[in-house]
Amino acid sequence: MKKLKVFLFLLVSIIALNLSAQEQSQAEKISELNEKVNGLLERAATSESDLAKLTKIKVSGYIQSQYQNFETPSLLSKSQNYFSLRRVRVKFTYEATDGVKFVLQPDFAPGNLSLKDAYVVVNEHWKKTFSLWAGKFNRPNYEVEYSSSQRELTERSLVIRTLYPGERAIGAKLEYNPLSVPIHFQLAVLNGADGITINNNAGTNLNAADNIDYDNSKDIMARVTYNLPLGSFGGLDFGAHGYFGSLKSMATTTYSSDYSTVTTAKIGDKIGKNWIGGEFQLFADVLGGLSVKGEYIAGKNASIGYASTTAIPLGVANFQNNFAGYYLYLIKNLGKKNQFAFRYDYYDPNTDINGKDVTIKGYAATANLAKKMSSKSDLATSTFGFAFHHYFDDNIRITACYEIVQNEKVGTTAGVSNYTENYTQNDGQVVLKGLDYSKVVPQNVFTLRIQAKF
């Protein structure tokens, strides 16, 4: 009996010890698990914090692939129809903190790799009405700033393409957007020579360095717009912009727009180029939504010649041309998936020379200075553009666009060689006097484009 009691006591003790050890082991396990969970939570918080930083980077972009058919006579360098990639753009936007944004947008179009946008925007924190831009960005103009992925015609109107080649410029810009008034003000200081070709006598572009200025003077650009609500009808946005700048003279003479005045210039003189424009965009909530948009720009543009001992003045003289141009859009939505757009655009690069007085080949042997000096670059161009868009889904837009291009007609009194031009066919054969500028020269373009946007 005594032995049994001892045995039972030992057994209970062993079980109790075992249980105690188990409890201790379980407590250790729980503690270990707790530590692991805490560690995981800490790692999750770190990952979330890292992820939050990544969400500050936004990537967007679009690809425009197209087929085009040109009515223009064949040239050696180009076929009359081809497939091409018009734009291949990826835009990176990084919002470092509230009110500071970095934007980088390269264009990967084959053979044309270029940096389209690279700028920083800093918004002031107090009233959130001012923002400062620095870098390479769109010049302040409605059609320039309107994204190519949204534009209703495949390319910008001719006046805008001519005045703002490449659309972007390097400089700094101040924007003012008061919260209480629907006004928008932009003031930019730009290098001013972005995208402009300034050839010397050998045909070398003196302004080939994209990243720096061609001269010391900076150009000023300003734009102001106002959004006027029109109740349930829609709204009217209207405004104006101006460009005030100059280019450095590299020639010793400057010709006036009508070629009647020749002034002496010094190398380094400022050759002014100034213009102003008015714009409007009317949005009407009628029959599913339509808009009418227009802009008129007029002023004086400049091109730079190059000093030379040769007597022929054109190309070696500076030239200041009075110009005028405008465009007018009509855009109508057809249900949720389709859109129709019409645009008429007109650009006269020299309002002081009538088409009748223009000499196509230039430097004609005549006493009439206008006839002697003018060339086909003085002719006005008008374009009727029609586009139909089908939005396949959120990302895909299919566009068919036809543009009827018409040149200003040249007078025929000066003889056939003064209103015609030779051109070269694909096979290398030269067609003498094949382009007749006393008529409309075939230049119409058909474009079928598919755009994928993300």
Added chain:
Amino acid sequence: MKKLNVLRTAIIAVLLGVVCFAFTAAPERITVKGSDTLVILAQKWAEVYMKTNSGVSIQVTGGGSGVGISALINGATDIANASRKMKNTEKEKLKARYNTLGVEVACAKDGITIYLNAASKVKELSVAQLGKIFRGEITNWKEVGGDDQSIKLYGRENSSGTYVFFQENVVMGDYASSCQTLPGTAAVVNAVKKDTYGIGYGGAAYAEGISICKVKKDDNSPAFAATAETIKTGEYPITRYLYMYLRNRPTGEMKKYIDWILSPEGQKLVVDMGYFPVK
């Protein structure tokens, strides 16, 4: 200036005329997408309206105000519900895609409610204190009269209109990086319910099983809870309108539905569902 060919001009004018007068009939199936704050009310409106208008189909989904407005711009929804006003950038996108400025319909009011755990000792906070808490400048409850414990922040994703409204009107800066973002107001309420030291924000209609924090305009003002009365009088400091956005002026079935929502019958449902009427 060149003279235009008369025949060509006439053809272009006729073509443009035909296109301009083309339009699409209003749909009989209405899709509604957007604000999670508004989704339970929008579903109730649709449910009740379809009972008495059997020919109309209304499909309602959430996702957040930003998601709804994007869908409106992309043509993926007919109505975008939003708990904030449309941003200028969104208006510009709508202009570019549909050539309209959109139609804004204020359909209800809401008080952004501050959710606290039922066990929380804190009963009221000022707007400035809330701002500091969600910016991460106040991190311990003892700084605002609570226990000596860290504050756990719960909020919405940045596609949420509530997130944007709360940021612009209360946080007035960046949210603290420690703020856990959750995919809906119900998830915020649930998180605060389980976390003694949690704090979140969202629509008044979701506030169940948690403690509602009274809010003071400033340190010297009295604190108010979000009620129909305090929202109507403007005493509750964090109130906002809830909106429906449309691409065009409504016609046909869409117009009937919008008119019904703004009618006494539709606005009664606003109150029944825990929101506040527009008038």
